Amino acid sequence: xxDSDISDNEPTTRTLLRRVLDTExxxxxxxxxxxxxxxxxxxxxxxxxxxxxxxxxxxxxxxxHRARSIGRLAHIQTRGQLKEQTPRTLLENILLTAxxxxxxxxxxAVKPVPAPQVVQFSRRESSPGSxxxxxxxxNAPTTLAPGRLTSGRxxxxxxxxxxxxxxxxxxxxxQGPVTEPPGNTGASSLSSSLNLTFATPLxxxxxxxxxxxxxxxxxxxxxxxxxxxxxxxxSVATALPGDRTPVATLPTDTVLExxxxxxQPLIGRSPSVHHSLPYPSLxxxxxxxxxxxxxxxxxxNNSPGKPAQLLAGKAEEVDALAMGFPNTSxxxxxxxxVEPLLGGVGEEVEERMEESMSLSEVKEAAxxxxxxxxxxxxxxxxxxxxxxxxxxIEEKEPEGSSRDKxxxxxxxxxxxxxxxxxxxxxxxxxxxxPTSTAVGLxxxxxxPAPSLSSEPLExxxxxxxxxxxxxxxxxxxxxYKMGLSHYAKLFSFYAKMPMxxxxxxxxxxxxxxxxxxxxxxxxxxAAHAGRKTVRLEDLELLMRRQGLxxxxxxxxxxxxxxxxxxxxxxxxxCAFSGNTVFPAQ
Amino acid sequence: MAVAATISxxxxxxxxxxxxxxxxxxxxxKPHLRLEATCDLLVHLNCLLFxxxxxxxxxxxxxxxxxxxxxxxxVLAAAKxxxxxxxx
Numbered sequence: 001x002x003d004s005d006i007s008d009n010e011p012t013t014r015t016l017l018r019r020v021l022d023t024e025x026x027x028x029x030x031x032x033x034x035x036x037x038x039x040x041x042x043x044x045x046x047x048x049x050x051x052x053x054x055x056x057x058x059x060x061x062x063x064x065h066r067a068r069s070i071g072r073l074a075h076i077q078t079r080g081q082l083k084e085q086t087p088r089t090l091l092e093n094i095l096l097t098a099x100x101x102x103x104x105x106x107x108x109a110v111k112p113v114p115a116p117q118v119v120q121f122s123r124r125e126s127s128p129g130s131x132x133x134x135x136x137x138x139n140a141p142t143t144l145a146p147g148r149l150t151s152g153r154x155x156x157x158x159x160x161x162x163x164x165x166x167x168x169x170x171x172x173x174x175q176g177p178v179t180e181p182p183g184n185t186g187a188s189s190l191s192s193s194l195n196l197t198f199a200t201p202l203x204x205x206x207x208x209x210x211x212x213x214x215x216x217x218x219x220x221x222x223x224x225x226x227x228x229x230x231x232x233x234x235s236v237a238t239a240l241p242g243d244r245t246p247v248a249t250l251p252t253d254t255v256l257e258x259x260x261x262x263x264q265p266l267i268g269r270s271p272s273v274h275h276s277l278p279y280p281s282l283x284x285x286x287x288x289x290x291x292x293x294x295x296x297x298x299x300x301n302n303s304p305g306k307p308a309q310l311l312a313g314k315a316e317e318v319d320a321l322a323m324g325f326p327n328t329s330x331x332x333x334x335x336x337x338v339e340p341l342l343g344g345v346g347e348e349v350e351e352r353m354e355e356s357m358s359l360s361e362v363k364e365a366a367x368x369x370x371x372x373x374x375x376x377x378x379x380x381x382x383x384x385x386x387x388x389x390x391x392x393i394e395e396k397e398p399e400g401s402s403r404d405k406x407x408x409x410x411x412x413x414x415x416x417x418x419x420x421x422x423x424x425x426x427x428x429x430x431x432x433x434p435t436s437t438a439v440g441l442x443x444x445x446x447x448p449a450p451s452l453s454s455e456p457l458e459x460x461x462x463x464x465x466x467x468x469x470x471x472x473x474x475x476x477x478x479x480y481k482m483g484l485s486h487y488a489k490l491f492s493f494y495a496k497m498p499m500x501x502x503x504x505x506x507x508x509x510x511x512x513x514x515x516x517x518x519x520x521x522x523x524x525x526a527a528h529a530g531r532k533t534v535r536l537e538d539l540e541l542l543m544r545r546q547g548l549x550x551x552x553x554x555x556x557x558x559x560x561x562x563x564x565x566x567x568x569x570x571x572x573x574c575a576f577s578g579n580t581v582f583p584a585q
Numbered sequence: 586m587a588v589a590a591t592i593s594x595x596x597x598x599x600x601x602x603x604x605x606x607x608x609x610x611x612x613x614x615k616p617h618l619r620l621e622a623t624c625d626l627l628v629h630l631n632c633l634l635f636x637x638x639x640x641x642x643x644x645x646x647x648x649x650x651x652x653x654x655x656x657x658x659x660v661l662a663a664a665k666x667x668x669x670x671x672x673x
Contacts, residue, residue: 479606479609480606480610482606483603483606483607483610486603486606487632487636490633490636491636491639491640491643492640493640494636494637494640494641495640495641495643495644495655496640496644497644497647497653497654497655498653498654498655499654499655500654500655500656500657502656502657503643503655503656503657503659503660505657506657506660506661506664507636507639507660507664510639510660510664510667510668511632511636513664513668514632514635514668514671515610515614516614517668517671517672518628518631519610519611519614519615519618520614522611522615522618523615523618526618532617532618532619533618533619533620533621534611534618534619534620534621534624535621535624536621536623536624536627538624539624539627539628539631540627542631543627543631543634545672546631546670546671546672547670547671548631548634555627558630558634559627559630562630562633562634563602563626563629563630563633564598564599564600564601566598567598567602567626567629570623570626571623571626571627583623
């Protein structure tokens with residue numbers, strides 16, 4: 001390097017440039033700078049070095065010792081490089097550098113460090129010539145670079161040191177590409193070299209952060225199989241209405257079709273149904289499971305022995321696809337009679353019934369017979385179809401016990417069907433077409449329009465509501481009576497004396513009158529306040545007028561005395577931590 | 586906050602208020618009116634106090650007639666008095 005000391009103590013960029021130009025002519029401006037930087041290794045004026053020092057400080061942070069050790073040479077170089085440097089290169093270097101950085105660095109190592117930096121930047125500028133100048137200096141850092149790489153990957157503490165280390169790492173790698181055809185841009189080769197360095201540090205990062213590591217994909221395959229299995233089971237057992245898709249083989253086609261709210265006409269569906277038919281086992285399973293399910297709630301009404309029969313009969317029917325109602329009617333119960341119809345209609349129906357059964361289980365358990373019947377006249381297409389089919393079965397079957405079963409089965413199914421959304425009904429209709437002839441007749445009934453099928457059902461539905469009406473008022477009275485009896489029990493507790501049953505009935509009558517009065521009073525109070533909602537103030541006013549709340553006894557006192565803690569907390573505002581009040585006012 | 590914490594400790598309330606029943610009764614009687622959220626609890630409180638007073642009254646009547654058992658006439662008499670009192 002040409003050491004052309006500047007006479008003046010304050011070397012400016014201009015002077016430096018001039019010097020460089022004088023020394024080496026055939027160079028690109030960039031190279032000139034790099035060479036200038038190399039040339040300027042010799043210590044320059046103190047102000048210049050100080051400037052560099054400050055610059056390095058700003059970039060690298062604290063490293064005064066280092067700066068001094070490096071000397072102005074490094075500073076100058078860094079400064080010169082900083083000019084060409086971009087944040088990108090800086091970051092790259094920082095990433096490359098090993099975290100470890102010792103404050104005490106041999107000057108021999110330090111000095112070459114800036115040289116690699118210079119080399120790197122110069123390379124970026126595609127100036128291999130400049131590198132040549134510093135090749136001899138690179139040898140020293142090369143030994144250091146591998147050491148840096150192999151050293152721990154702790155976080156860098158001093159930017160400058162890491163930066164220089166990164167330069168060391170980058171430089172030895174870049175040496176290869178440098179020797180290669182110079183056509184490669186410095187950046188590309190540098191990037192390639194950088195990539196090499198990147199490889200090693202990335203691995204430990206993933207190890208350090210296991211969350212970033214990717215999970216083994218093998219899990220997926222197993223899950224799918226199990227998932228399908230579970231789906232099948234769930235569809236059989238407690239299939240939700242939305243879980244149609246899970247059913248695997250036969251159900252898949254039909255179920256998927258079912259889920260489409262606006263599915264194709266039945267004609268299009270028939271092949272799918274036909275396709276689904278050759279899987280009687282699955283349908284049988286489902287039907288069996290459904291039967292168990294339906295028999296579960298039906299147990300309340302039917303004898304427990306029936307489910308077995310139903311299951312057997314159902315399986316047979318499903319396999320045979322025999323739509324002969326007499327066959328089914330001759331079987332044990334009306335449910336069996338219903339079964340063949342359903343089986344004929346399609347597994348989808350069965351599936352739906354399963355799901356509906358699962359849904360309507362609770363309902364049925366609650367004595368939903370009446371309610372189901374009430375819902376039947378809702379003119380759901382499905383209900384209409386089912387009822388029509390059931391009605392046909394009914395006509396054939398003898399009334400009486402079988403009718404009861406039919407009604408039970410019908411309400412079950414009917415109640416289940418209304419629960420489904422309209423889309424389901426449409427789906428039911430469309431994929432319905434059964435294969436057997438008898439079923440085909442029904443299908444023809446179903447396909448054209450729900451209204452047609454509903455027509456024959458109307459008389460049937462008309463029959464049902466009559467039964468429902470008788471049952472309904474009973475429920476209402478029961479619930480009301482139950483509520484009153486709840487308070488009557490409290491009366492007997494408060495009285496602390498034995499009571500007659502007539503007395504309890506009298507108490508219930510009194511309570512009834514009391515409730516009526518209470519509602520009237522609250523209505524008057526709310527209207528007086530110009531409100532349509534009864535509020536706590538109305539209640540308090542009522543109690544005050546009744547004499548329960550006085551100036552001595554406040555409402556809160558009464559609440560605390562007679563209500564359990566949970567209700568007290570809801571009624572009486574209390575302050576909690578965090579400057580909050582519950583309930584909010 | 587603390588409310589939730591305390592409630593979780595005791596999930597089973599011993600003397601539960603039939604909130605649904607009360608709301609239903611009120612709705613049946615006055616369909617054009619609306620009941621606020623916690624008002625039904627106060628209605629329940631009102632009922633409790635009414636029944637308590639009714640029971641006290643019936644007990645007093647039964648004791649007056651020196652009867653060991655509360656009969657419906659005692660209850661009826663007590664109810665007459667109470668309904669008058671809780672006229673509002």
